[in-house]
Amino acid sequence: MIKTKNVFYEEGFKMSFFKKIIGVLATVMILVMGTMQVFAVTLTAEQAKEIALHYVPEGSTHFNTKQDYNKFEIKLYNQKDQTFYEIDINKTTQKMTSFESESQNNFGSIKIVLTEQNAKDIVLKEIPQAQFVTAYLDHDGGLQKYKISFYTSNITGVYKINPENGMILEREIKFVENTIQIPQNTIQNIIQIPEVPNTSMNSGIISMEQAKQIALSKAPNAVIWEIKTDIDDGRLIYEGEMKEGYIEYEFEIDATTGMILEWDIDIDD
Incomplete structure (x- = not known):
């Protein structure tokens, strides 16, 4: 075997x-x-x-x-x-x-x-x-x-x-x-956690409120319509939508680093 x-x-x-x-x-x-x-x-x-x-x-x-x-x-x-x-x-x-x-x-x-x-x-x-x-x-x-x-x-x-x-x-x-x-x-003392090298990750993750503030820093006058967590290729992210008048924003934020991974702008005619 x-x-x-x-x-x-x-x-x-x-x-x-x-x-x-x-x-x-x-x-x-x-x-x-x-x-x-x-x-x-x-x-x-x-x-x-x-x-x-x-x-x-x-x-x-x-x-x-x-x-x-x-x-x-x-x-x-x-x-x-x-x-x-x-x-x-x-x-x-x-x-x-x-x-x-x-x-x-x-x-x-x-x-x-x-x-x-x-x-x-x-x-x-x-x-x-x-x-x-x-x-x-x-x-x-x-x-x-x-x-x-x-x-x-x-x-x-x-x-x-x-x-x-x-x-x-x-x-x-x-x-x-x-x-x-x-x-x-x-249960807490039963599970055994293997040591995994810490590569690019910080010590924690940002909160949903912090993710909102990061998104709003790019468009301060926008209103967040939706924000949720997701896992993309093994990475935790926040994804959401914002609106400012006729402008719609879609974003993805790395929940560990706070980096904006995607930022899309669409004009609603």
């Missing part, structure tokens, strides 16, 4: 967060239909953020919360592992219902070293109960990634894995509703 270079498997590293959480879930999961506690107080955005912070590496930075009908969508970034996280928290149960991660170094490879089984083994290292649905090489812009979809009794998931070095580029995990999850306070 080919030995991968994935830092999660290096000797001396602790059990990964996902292997631990799924292992505990498998032993403590119970159905709560008919016994689920009804919360008298509606979950606030601040409370949801604090819950989400327990599920990501220590030192992660919160940069956006989006409120939906029955959930809060929390976005965070960790400088140490250079990874973006997105966690959904159910307003009623106050539990995590989905977990996504995306490495800033989210690149595939033109070189294929790992087999399909090697890629599956990487998933099994984190989620031993995984039952595989599909596994194949996905082609994107000349680069390739293994895309592995799977399920267990209480989750469904998709991993994307670099076929050359075994790095997990993306995780998307959906938890089955109506289950009791692992207590949050056990």
Whole structure:
């Protein structure tokens, strides 16, 4: 078998967060239909953020919360592992219902070293109960990634894995509703973060309000109609639209450096 270079498997590293959480879930999961506690107080955005912070590496930075009908969508970034996280928290149960991660170094490879089984083994290292649905090489812009979809009794998931070095580029995990999850306070010390060299990134990210001010510095009299976060080629950005009379502006701002990446002007006739 080919030995991968994935830092999660290096000797001396602790059990990964996902292997631990799924292992505990498998032993403590119970159905709560008919016994689920009804919360008298509606979950606030601040409370949801604090819950989400327990599920990501220590030192992660919160940069956006989006409120939906029955959930809060929390976005965070960790400088140490250079990874973006997105966690959904159910307003009623106050539990995590989905977990996504995306490495800033989210690149595939033109070189294929790992087999399909090697890629599956990487998933099994984190989620031993995984039952595989599909596994194949996905082609994107000349680069390739293994895309592995799977399920267990209480989750469904998709991993994307670099076929050359075994790095997990993306995780998307959906938890089955109506289950009791692992207590949050056990998680912070479980996930093991590999050391990633800091190249061009600063120590943090700018807030959405700071991004607005950067955009308005280019057109002080404009009104911002929309601004949101996005991930472009593994890089967190703010993108938005502004208007000033008949002039429309579209912009993209690097959320790490504050640099304006794109600035388009259109005259509305």
